[in-house]
Amino acid sequence: MTDLTMRIWRGDENGGELVDYTIESQENEVVLDVIHRLQATQIPDLACRWNCKAGKCGSCSAEINGMPRLMCMTRMDQLPQGPVTITPMRTFPIIRDLVTDVSFNYEMAKRVPAFNPPPMPEGGYRMQQIDVERGQEFRKCIECFMCQNVCHVIRDHEENKVNYAGPRFFIRYAELEMHPLDTNDRRELVREKMGLGLCNITKCCTEVCPEHIKITDNAIIPLKERAVDAHYDPVAWLGRKITGRKKRTADEAAADRP
Amino acid sequence: MAVDDVTITEVKLGGRRGGPDVPTLRTDKWWKLPLTTVVVLSAFVVYATWAAFLGTSNFFYEAHNLLSPFYSPCFGHICQTNNVTSSPFLDWWKFSPALIILVFPLGFRMTCYYYRKAYYRSFWRSPVACAVQDAHTKYTGETKAPLIIQNIHRYFFYFGLVFNVLLTVDAVQAFIWPGGGVHMSIGTLVLCLNASLLWLYSLSCHACRHMCGGQVRNFSQHPIRHKLWKFVTPLNAKHMQFAWMSLVVVALTDVYVRLVASGTITDLKIF
Numbered sequence: 001m002t003d004l005t006m007r008i009w010r011g012d013e014n015g016g017e018l019v020d021y022t023i024e025s026q027e028n029e030v031v032l033d034v035i036h037r038l039q040a041t042q043i044p045d046l047a048c049r050w051n052c053k054a055g056k057c058g059s060c061s062a063e064i065n066g067m068p069r070l071m072c073m074t075r076m077d078q079l080p081q082g083p084v085t086i087t088p089m090r091t092f093p094i095i096r097d098l099v100t101d102v103s104f105n106y107e108m109a110k111r112v113p114a115f116n117p118p119p120m121p122e123g124g125y126r127m128q129q130i131d132v133e134r135g136q137e138f139r140k141c142i143e144c145f146m147c148q149n150v151c152h153v154i155r156d157h158e159e160n161k162v163n164y165a166g167p168r169f170f171i172r173y174a175e176l177e178m179h180p181l182d183t184n185d186r187r188e189l190v191r192e193k194m195g196l197g198l199c200n201i202t203k204c205c206t207e208v209c210p211e212h213i214k215i216t217d218n219a220i221i222p223l224k225e226r227a228v229d230a231h232y233d234p235v236a237w238l239g240r241k242i243t244g245r246k247k248r249t250a251d252e253a254a255a256d257r258p
Numbered sequence: 259m260a261v262d263d264v265t266i267t268e269v270k271l272g273g274r275r276g277g278p279d280v281p282t283l284r285t286d287k288w289w290k291l292p293l294t295t296v297v298v299l300s301a302f303v304v305y306a307t308w309a310a311f312l313g314t315s316n317f318f319y320e321a322h323n324l325l326s327p328f329y330s331p332c333f334g335h336i337c338q339t340n341n342v343t344s345s346p347f348l349d350w351w352k353f354s355p356a357l358i359i360l361v362f363p364l365g366f367r368m369t370c371y372y373y374r375k376a377y378y379r380s381f382w383r384s385p386v387a388c389a390v391q392d393a394h395t396k397y398t399g400e401t402k403a404p405l406i407i408q409n410i411h412r413y414f415f416y417f418g419l420v421f422n423v424l425l426t427v428d429a430v431q432a433f434i435w436p437g438g439g440v441h442m443s444i445g446t447l448v449l450c451l452n453a454s455l456l457w458l459y460s461l462s463c464h465a466c467r468h469m470c471g472g473q474v475r476n477f478s479q480h481p482i483r484h485k486l487w488k489f490v491t492p493l494n495a496k497h498m499q500f501a502w503m504s505l506v507v508v509a510l511t512d513v514y515v516r517l518v519a520s521g522t523i524t525d526l527k528i529f
Contacts, residue, residue: 013274066283067389085283090389093273100276107267128478152385153399156392161269180476188261197406198399200378201371204388217464217494221371225412225468232409 001025004076005083006034008046012096020083025076031086032060032071035098047097055210058144062098063087068146068208089149102145104154104161108169113189117181131180137218138175140211141168147205147215153198164195167205167215174219177226187230190223199224281391288387292380298502299377305509306364310356316519317512318342323432324445324525326515327452327508328356330421330428359421363508366418369411371464372501412465422456429453445518445525452511455504462493462500 004025007018021038032050039046051057053072060071065085076084092100117125147167148154154161165173173190176182190196201224205215213219229236239245277283309317309328314336317326325332325342334351337344348358367373378384383393400408429449435441460466471487474480493500518525 009277011276015274016276018278063277063283063389065285067286080285082285085285087278087283088276090275090277092275094276098276101273104269107269110267111264113264130477130484134477150388152392153397155389156385157397158271160397161271178475180478182475189264192261193264193266195399195401197401198397200384200399200405201375202379202385202388203375204385207388221464222468222472224409225465226473228409228412229473232406234410234413 004034006038007083007085008035008038008043008097009087010046010097011094013094016094016097018085018087027077029076030072031062031064031069031074031076031079031084034076034084035071035086047095047099049099056142058142058210061089061144061146061149063090063149068150070144070146070210073210089145091149091151091155092145102148105143105145105148105166105168108165109172111165111194112169112172112176113184113186115176115179115182116184118183125181127180134178135175137213138171140213141171142211143168144210146208146210150204150208151199152202152204153195153200160195160198163193164198165190167199167220169194170196170199170223171213171215171219174223177223185230187223187226191227191231196220196223196227282387282389284387284389288390292383292386295376295380298506299380302505302509305512306360309512310354310360313356313512313516314354315340316516319445319515319519319525320436322441322443322445322518322525323435324449324515324518325428325432326512327425327428327449328360328512329354330359331355331424362414362417362421366411366414366460367501367505369408369414370501371411372498374408411463412469415460415463415465418456418460418463422453422460425449425456426453442528443525444528445514446528448511448514452504452507455500455507458493459497459500459504461490462495462497464494464497466490467494 001024003022006021006023008021010016010019021042023034023038023042026033032053035046035048039048049059050072051059055070055073058070061068062071063069063086064071064074065079068089071086086098088094088098089100089102092102092104095101145168151166153164154166170190173186173194176184177186199220201216201220203216206213206217209215282288306328309326317329318324318332318340320341329337329342331345332342333345333348333355334353336354351358379386384397385392400406429446429452432446432449433440433442467487467490470490471477471480471483474483477484477487517523
């Protein structure tokens with residue numbers, strides 16, 4: 001067995017530093033296993049969130065060698081030789097060691113207008129399988145917030161947090177926009193208040209998603225195209241100018257839906 | 259639901275971030291991909307600029323009816339002096355027709371969702387790679403001029419389709435040689451490959467996928483649009499590959515036509 005060097009960020013809101021810990025390597029371990037062994041043998045006060053150890057709870061998000069990853073799904077034998085650097089998610093304020101305050105995401109979740117179906121018809125709601133399948137991909141999200149963490153819009157520009165829902169909530173908006181029973185029209189909302197235009201499609205959210213959700217291709221770009229339908233379409237704009245018709249309100253658009 | 263009806267909850271800003279204050283802690287070779295993008299895109303821009311401004315001869319090989327894609331549809335004085343069947347449209351134009359022609363494919367590619375990712379990362383470094391610090395202190399994304407213009411991508415897509423049709427016609431005409439009869443040469447195949455890749459690039463476009471069926475809320479009530487959407491979705495997954503292949507092949511097609519027209523190489527006849 002060889003020795004591993006684990007370079008872990010230790011600190012809190014008052015500051016911190018990277019500290020090296022040496023521990024014997026073991027076969028078939030993931031990063032979280034090594035963290036647990038370190039907690040058990042050397043640093044019992046190391047703060048770290050974890051829960052399922054199966055990549056389904058989204059608790060153990062961290063940055064491993066600089067890239068956002070789930071500690072429970074990152075195999076030690078797939079990391080390059082040399083010290084393994086583990087730091088907390090960079091985008092959110094630090095609480096302690098590897099634990100961050102992700103409440104920004106909960107505030108953004110509160111802003112999402114709830115699912116709003118039409119009155120229940122006689123016999124109940126009916127949905128076809130092809131309509132059900134469309135939103136399934138988005139429901140795989142485990143809320144690890146790594147997409148929010150890696151998004152440079154808020155990672156490197158704190159001021160944008162005020163009006164930027166972020167990739168995790170864009171998939172929620174997309175899921176609702178594509179739901180055949182939802183009557184809300186969220187296109188103007190995501191454009192005006194949720195910062196859809198701030199996203200410059202660099203696809204980092206898709207790269208880090210542990211559930212392999214095609215966040216950019218299947219949620220953000222379709223939302224951008226819907227915003228174009230509602231707001232930027234020059235042919236529609238010209239038509240409105242010529243005919244004198246005003247742009248439809250969100251309520252009118254929703255009322256036209258099947 | 260109106261936009262103003264939505265409760266905008268307060269977000270607490272500030273708070274110390276964890277981790278060391280360095281641009282990145284990544285240890286892999288994250289710079290390789292953006293560097294490759296810069297090299298290939300710059301090479302294309304330099305070559306296309308030369309071809310549009312200075313390469314106003316040898317863009318047509320009359321014997322095998324091969325016309326460079328940069329000069330199709332051909333119009334103006336330069337086409338007349340090179341014996342290309344030119345369009346009566348803009349026949350007074352004295353400069354290279356490529357100066358006008360290239361605006362549309364260039365606009366399509368500049369506003370393309372894939373190329374946006376490529377050049378925002380590699381040229382604008384915003385960010386240059388995931389989890390690497392943005393090179394700019396202020397960021398407004400595509401919310402303000404000039405980048406808000408990216409929202410007209412679908413209109414460049416429509417123009418792109420027109421050019422695809424024209425280049426397909428050129429490829430078909432390359433089978434019919436001035437001496438008569440139907441023939442095929444390596445040049446004919448090059449033009450066919452170029453037109454095919456441009457069609458694949460256009461059909462795999464995100465705006466195309468949206469207009470085919472992505473914009474509907476209810477697939478079950480729009481079965482034809484659902485079928486169209488299902489057809490273009492696998493193509494869309496390969497959009498990046500088609501973007502690069504079509505870009506390289508369109509430049510190589512121009513190179514091939516010029517080499518043949520200048521007599522540097524011979525366009526081998528297949529039948």
